[in-house]
Amino acid sequence: MEQTFYRDLDQGITVIDTGYHRPGFDASYLLLAGDEAAFVDVGTAFSVPRLLRVLAEKNIPRGQVRYIMVTHVHLDHAGGAGTLLRELPEAQLIVHPRGAAHMIDPGKLIAGATAVYGETAFRDLYGEIVAVPATRVIEVSDGFNLHWNERPLRFLDTPGHARHHYSIYDETSRGIFTGDTFGLSYREFDSAQGPFIFPTTTPVQFEPAALHASIERLLTLPADWLYLTHYGRVGDPPRLAGRLHVLIDEFVALANDVSGTGDERQRNLEVGLSEILLQALYVHGCTLPRARVLELLAVDVRLNAQGLAVWLDRQARS
Numbered sequence: 468m469e470q471t472f473y474r475d476l477d478q479g480i481t482v483i484d485t486g487y488h489r490p491g492f493d494a495s496y497l498l499l500a501g502d503e504a505a506f507v508d509v510g511t512a513f514s515v516p517r518l519l520r521v522l523a524e525k526n527i528p529r530g531q532v533r534y535i536m537v538t539h540v541h542l543d544h545a546g547g548a549g550t551l552l553r554e555l556p557e558a559q560l561i562v563h564p565r566g567a568a569h570m571i572d573p574g575k576l577i578a579g580a581t582a583v584y585g586e587t588a589f590r591d592l593y594g595e596i597v598a599v600p601a602t603r604v605i606e607v608s609d610g611f612n613l614h615w616n617e618r619p620l621r622f623l624d625t626p627g628h629a630r631h632h633y634s635i636y637d638e639t640s641r642g643i644f645t646g647d648t649f650g651l652s653y654r655e656f657d658s659a660q661g662p663f664i665f666p667t668t669t670p671v672q673f674e675p676a677a678l679h680a681s682i683e684r685l686l687t688l689p690a691d692w693l694y695l696t697h698y699g700r701v702g703d704p705p706r707l708a709g710r711l712h713v714l715i716d717e718f719v720a721l722a723n724d725v726s727g728t729g730d731e732r733q734r735n736l737e738v739g740l741s742e743i744l745l746q747a748l749y750v751h752g753c754t755l756p757r758a759r760v761l762e763l764l765a766v767d768v769r770l771n772a773q774g775l776a777v778w779l780d781r782q783a784r785s
Contacts, residue, residue: 473497473521478640479618481613482699483521485510485547488766489641491654491698493543496644498620498637505558506533507635508696511546512594518547519554525616532558533615538646539632540566541669542593544696549573549597554556560599561613563624564606566631570599583670583773607633625685627666627678634685642692643701648681649704650711651697655763658752662701665744667767668774675719675778682708707753710747717743722775736772744768 472490473483479499487493487510495518496507503525509518522529532555537545540562548560548570562570569576573596581589607613609624621636625648635644643649647667656663666678686708693701701707721739725732744764745757753760761768 472517476639476640476700478642478701480640480642480694481521481525482694483517485514486517486541486752487511487514487543490767494696494698496693496694497525497526498618500533500616503531503533503616505532505536505615506551507536507694508544508646509535509547509551510540511542511592512550512590512596514547515550515554518551530557534559534561534613536561536620536635536644537566537570538634538644538648538696539563539629540569541629542576542596543646544646545570546593546596547662549599552599552603553597559603559605561605561607561622562659563631563633564608567604567606570604571601573598579671597761598716609633612638623684625642625681626672627674627676627681628669630674632681634681634720635686636690637694640691640692641769642694643685643688643690643704644694645697649685649693649695649707651767652695652701652707653698653763654762655755656748656751656753658754660752661703662707663748663751663753664701664707664710665767666711666718666746667697667771668715668718669770670774670777673778677716678715679712682711683768688731714743714747718771718775722779724780732776733772736775737768740768740771740775 473481475481481497483495485493485495493510495509498505535558561704579598607622611622613620620636624632625632625634628647634648650664650666652664726734727735
């Protein structure tokens with residue numbers, strides 16, 4: 468593990484590659500405020516040694532980490548929170564009210580992920596999910612302002628990807644830690660036009676109208692930067708928002724038109740999503756071969772298709 472797994476930005480922010488799935492896929496952010504520190508999203512239990520190594524290399528005592536903030540409780544963002552808290556004696560977990568119970572008792576998270584991946588693959592991906600003591604959990608409501616060492620942070624309820632999702636506005640950097648609300652942007656797809664971005668519709672709470680509204684809400688903030696968990700800092704929020712809105716609508720149109728049931732529907736959704744993203748990427752100026760693009764997108768295409776299928780089934784029942 469080389470030092471290149473983390474990079475200092477500015478305004479007291481460090482982006483850390485958690486090591487989940489592949490390089491440049493999943494980020495945690497270390498924030499500094501005076502002599503204290505905090506993490507935003509933490510990856511899995513396997514990510515914790517990396518986060519602790521960053522603290523050690525920056526000479527930040529573990530006792531000076533004040534907060535762990537998880538944008539939502541999906542395991543690639545929050546799976547390592549309990550393990551990390553064991554190593555940070557003064558830290559508290561800040562979490563959306565809808566997600567707090569799952570951090571205190573992660574049984575449903577574990578059961579849901581195990582049902583998707585199988586027990587062996589689940590353990591290989593996420594390791595041990597450690598429960599967080601209720602006494603160390605802070606639930607924050609929409610619009611909550613954290614006055615932290617002259618670094619104010621505002622927490623905004625931003626559903627659409629998940630109902631237990633908030634985004635965090637950091638006035639100091641004029642940036643927003645968006646979790647998955649503002650989509651995914653991998654550096655391999657950057658072109659002369661800038662970053663490429665696309666939405667995530669992963670199971671089980673994709674709600675297109677809510678996601679459109681959350682993106683628009685974030686655009687009302689005086690922000691120059693978006694700090695994405697997948698992956699890194701990107702600028703020009705209005706342009707990226709426009710692309711997200713278009714692709715959300717294209718994903719929904721595909722889902723509404725898809726044929727088949729079960730595995731056949733899943734395959735058709737994956738093929739359709741791949742073609743939508745390939746076309747958008749090549750218009751964006753991507754020069755990677757088709758096979759490489761599909762390799763980089765494989766995990767997201769599969770999960771996005773699963774999420775669209777869950778949304779379709781929910782629509783059929785309503």
